[in-house]
Amino acid sequence: MRWFIRDYHDDDLEAVVRLLDATKVHQGSVFGLAEVIAALRDDQPAVVAVLNDEVVGAVVSTVSGDRAWVARLAIAEEWRGKGMASALLLSLESALVEVRVRMLSYVLPEEEMLADGLANAGFTRRPAVAYFDKVVSVDSAQADVLSELGGQVLPARLWDDLAGMHREKDLIERRVVAPLDRPEIAARHGVMPPRAVVLFGPPGTGKTSFARAIASRLGWPFVEVLPSALLADPAGPAAALRATFDRIRRLERVLVFIDEVEEIAAARGDRPTSPAHGLTNELLKVVPAFRQHDERLLVCATNDLRSLDTAFTRPGRFDYVIPIGTPDAAARQAIWSRYADASSVDIDQLVAASESFTPAEIEHAARVASQMSFERSVFGGQDGIGPTSADYLAAIADSRPSVTDDVRASFERDVAELARL
Numbered sequence: 001m002r003w004f005i006r007d008y009h010d011d012d013l014e015a016v017v018r019l020l021d022a023t024k025v026h027q028g029s030v031f032g033l034a035e036v037i038a039a040l041r042d043d044q045p046a047v048v049a050v051l052n053d054e055v056v057g058a059v060v061s062t063v064s065g066d067r068a069w070v071a072r073l074a075i076a077e078e079w080r081g082k083g084m085a086s087a088l089l090l091s092l093e094s095a096l097v098e099v100r101v102r103m104l105s106y107v108l109p110e111e112e113m114l115a116d117g118l119a120n121a122g123f124t125r126r127p128a129v130a131y132f133d134k135v136v137s138v139d140s141a142q143a144d145v146l147s148e149l150g151g152q153v154l155p156a157r158l159w160d161d162l163a164g165m166h167r168e169k170d171l172i173e174r175r176v177v178a179p180l181d182r183p184e185i186a187a188r189h190g191v192m193p194p195r196a197v198v199l200f201g202p203p204g205t206g207k208t209s210f211a212r213a214i215a216s217r218l219g220w221p222f223v224e225v226l227p228s229a230l231l232a233d234p235a236g237p238a239a240a241l242r243a244t245f246d247r248i249r250r251l252e253r254v255l256v257f258i259d260e261v262e263e264i265a266a267a268r269g270d271r272p273t274s275p276a277h278g279l280t281n282e283l284l285k286v287v288p289a290f291r292q293h294d295e296r297l298l299v300c301a302t303n304d305l306r307s308l309d310t311a312f313t314r315p316g317r318f319d320y321v322i323p324i325g326t327p328d329a330a331a332r333q334a335i336w337s338r339y340a341d342a343s344s345v346d347i348d349q350l351v352a353a354s355e356s357f358t359p360a361e362i363e364h365a366a367r368v369a370s371q372m373s374f375e376r377s378v379f380g381g382q383d384g385i386g387p388t389s390a391d392y393l394a395a396i397a398d399s400r401p402s403v404t405d406d407v408r409a410s411f412e413r414d415v416a417e418l419a420r421l
């Protein structure tokens with residue numbers, strides 16, 4: 001007796017589900033059962049093999065543009081290795097041609113016998129393909145709240161994108177990321193995961209980049225609260241801040257970032273009548289409430305730590321006050337290597353010439369050197385291969401680093417007197 005193959009009908013649903021269930025152990029798929037059933041209900045192309053009125057094989061696809069994915073190929077145990085897989089796939093292929101599909105892809109979760117069937121049906125194995133997947137961390141209700149707040153889920157690579165800065169990275173990894181990422185281990189050792197931290201340092205050292213990188217590392221959504229938007233809110237800045245944090249409370253997990261926090265948290269003694277005064281009070285009030293929940297972190301950044309209300313630097317509301325300084329030689333080496341080609345440029349020379357540069361200034365000098373070299377090629381008729389050491393050194397010589405001796409001295413004083421690590 002031989003099976004025959006026909007298109008899937010609605011009446012087959014129960015039998016197909018039974019078959020999918022019976023074969024799921026050895027014939028898995030990156031598509032879950034619910035997705036396969038949804039595809040069938042949605043009339044996505046599918047064919048079945050039938051013998052004596054019984055469904056003994058099925059292949060289900062989902063079409064997206066001109067590509068179809070095989071969601072699941074299932075064959076009754078006693079019919080495996082007898083050519084049914086390729087017969088089903090070829091028949092599916094004819095059905096797909098009718099709906100203008102140009103490519104049929106199948107991602108198998110592991111090596112298995114079906115691979116023969118795929119080869120017989122003319123599929124090419126792409127050995128270099130690795131399949132990665134990830135559960136999206138934000139569901140749709142959360143996504144609505146997030147978009148009201150102008151927040152976003154950041155790409156996963158931002159932490160690795162931060163070149164050099166090993167000292168800062170190591171500290172933040174240990175004190176901030178690890179306890180939040182591994183709360184059970186933290187609890188076992190009596191470590192309280194931080195809820196609020198201040199990053200301080202001269203402009204361009206990477207405070208904003210660090211805040212984003214922490215969110216990316218944790219896989220938490222990133223929400224930035226803009227002081228300028230609060231100050232401009234018709235409801236008044238304090239009410240706007242309260243409303244923003246009320247919304248934030250609806251997110252399951254979140255990193256909240258306030259850049260240039262001195263704008264809303266200036267020492268209250270200074271300007272008792274300014275709107276910022278009430279805002280400082282309000283911020284100090286929302287922090288304790290914010291601290292009550294797991295899986296959230298407030299990161300405030302400033303380049304003027306001394307102008308902040310002392311409540312920020314005293315223990316209590318903020319767990320750590322972390323300096324982000326200019327990169328040392330090893331860090332500059334890593335940052336320069338990001339922009340300059342080490343095979344044709346003397347990176348060590350650039351590292352030595354750019355002492356006290358911030359990452360932002362290195363980035364800028366690198367861009368200037370590239371532009372010089374580009375213009376020489378296009379407008380100067382010289383066909384160079386790219387920026388040379390001389391281009392980079394010229395760009396460095398032309399920059400005016402913002403971290404002067406005075407700035408550095410005052411940063412170092414802040415580190416000694418106000419940092420809390």
Ligand SMILES: Nc1ncnc2c1ncn2[C@@H]1O[C@H](COP(=O)(O)OP(=O)(O)O)[C@@H](O)[C@H]1O
Pocket residue numbers: 161162163164165202203204205206207208209210301335338359360361363
């Ligand atoms: N460690 C780093 N590696 C590479 N680029 C960096 C690094 N830190 C900062 N940058 C770049 O420098 C610029 C300024 O960084 P940013 O985080 O905005 O500094 P800050 O917030 O301290 O002023 C950005 O373009 C950023 O991409």
Ligand SMILES: [Mg+2]
Pocket residue numbers: 207208209259301
């Ligand atoms: Mg910044």
